[in-house]
Amino acid sequence: MTPLGDLSGRHVLVTGASSGIGRATAATAASLGARVTLSGRDGGRLSETLARLDGHGHRIAAFDLSDVDSIPGWVKLQAAEAGPIDGLAHCAGVQIGKPVRSVDQAFFDTILHANLLSALALARGLRQKGCHAERAALVLVSSVAAEIGQPGNVVYSAAKGGLVSATRGLAMEFLRDGIRVNCVAPAMVETEMMERFRQTTTVEQFEAIRAAHPMGFGKPEDVASAIAFLLSDAARWINGVTLPVDGGYLAK
Numbered sequence: 001m002t003p004l005g006d007l008s009g010r011h012v013l014v015t016g017a018s019s020g021i022g023r024a025t026a027a028t029a030a031s032l033g034a035r036v037t038l039s040g041r042d043g044g045r046l047s048e049t050l051a052r053l054d055g056h057g058h059r060i061a062a063f064d065l066s067d068v069d070s071i072p073g074w075v076k077l078q079a080a081e082a083g084p085i086d087g088l089a090h091c092a093g094v095q096i097g098k099p100v101r102s103v104d105q106a107f108f109d110t111i112l113h114a115n116l117l118s119a120l121a122l123a124r125g126l127r128q129k130g131c132h133a134e135r136a137a138l139v140l141v142s143s144v145a146a147e148i149g150q151p152g153n154v155v156y157s158a159a160k161g162g163l164v165s166a167t168r169g170l171a172m173e174f175l176r177d178g179i180r181v182n183c184v185a186p187a188m189v190e191t192e193m194m195e196r197f198r199q200t201t202t203v204e205q206f207e208a209i210r211a212a213h214p215m216g217f218g219k220p221e222d223v224a225s226a227i228a229f230l231l232s233d234a235a236r237w238i239n240g241v242t243l244p245v246d247g248g249y250l251a252k
Ligand SMILES: NC(=O)c1ccc[n+]([C@@H]2O[C@H](COP(=O)([O-])OP(=O)(O)OC[C@H]3O[C@@H](n4cnc5c(N)ncnc54)[C@H](OP(=O)(O)O)[C@@H]3O)[C@@H](O)[C@H]2O)c1
Pocket: 015, 016, 017, 018, 019, 020, 021, 022, 039, 040, 041, 042, 043, 045, 063, 064, 065, 066, 091, 092, 093, 094, 095, 114, 115, 141, 142, 143, 144, 185, 186, 187, 188, 189, 190, 191, 192, 193, 194
């Protein structure tokens, strides 16, 4: 009997694999037997991820997702080089806090491209003929920020909310293509993104945020497990959902 969550022999493409949640997702997928294509912009940090992976057949495909128009062609290239994609985990993202009164086009572009438009273009790329396996899965990474009002985080929250809507729509649009589409919504996770955020707060503000997490902050591996589950056949009847991975943050 196949172990629950097994990804043996599957080709899994992970964006954001040079850091944090993406790096942990790549490691988890590899430990479950996947051949992982690691993507991010920083080749040196992708090599560090590669060195940590169990198993064989992994590869690096550095790419800047802000070039949205080039994404479908890039996905096609990955499938041509490493075989049709069984799972795509889109873990790349950028969070920068800024009140709406001081945002401009360049800020919109940075946040929306990295978080939302890249996801839509990756979905478009995955759906192309020959790019995905007969049964494939796409997992997007939203945030609890999509569900709560946070001053100074409106553009990021809007991008992450867009991912929740896109997950439902894509799940229905891709039914006939055999591609399931799901999403995870983490609360605060101990990554470099959190460290950068910590530097924008006072100690008191940051401790108040910690106190709002009933089970403390998450580890990247906590989110990676949920992503790997959604990529696997164990989730074959789960489609169009956003799973909070938040240690009870939204339940309180
Ligand atoms: N950490 C949290 O508390 C938290 C909470 C909720 C949701 N999330 C979401 O979880 C996801 C992962 O976050 P994280 O905490 O792991 O962040 P992180 O440690 O800062 O890593 C972000 C990753 O995104 C990649 N990336 C950013 N812009 C890119 C671009 N234009 N093209 C290609 N890759 C790009 C980075 O690659 P390079 O550095 O190589 O460019 C890096 O691998 C994000 O979507 C984030 O919004 C995080």
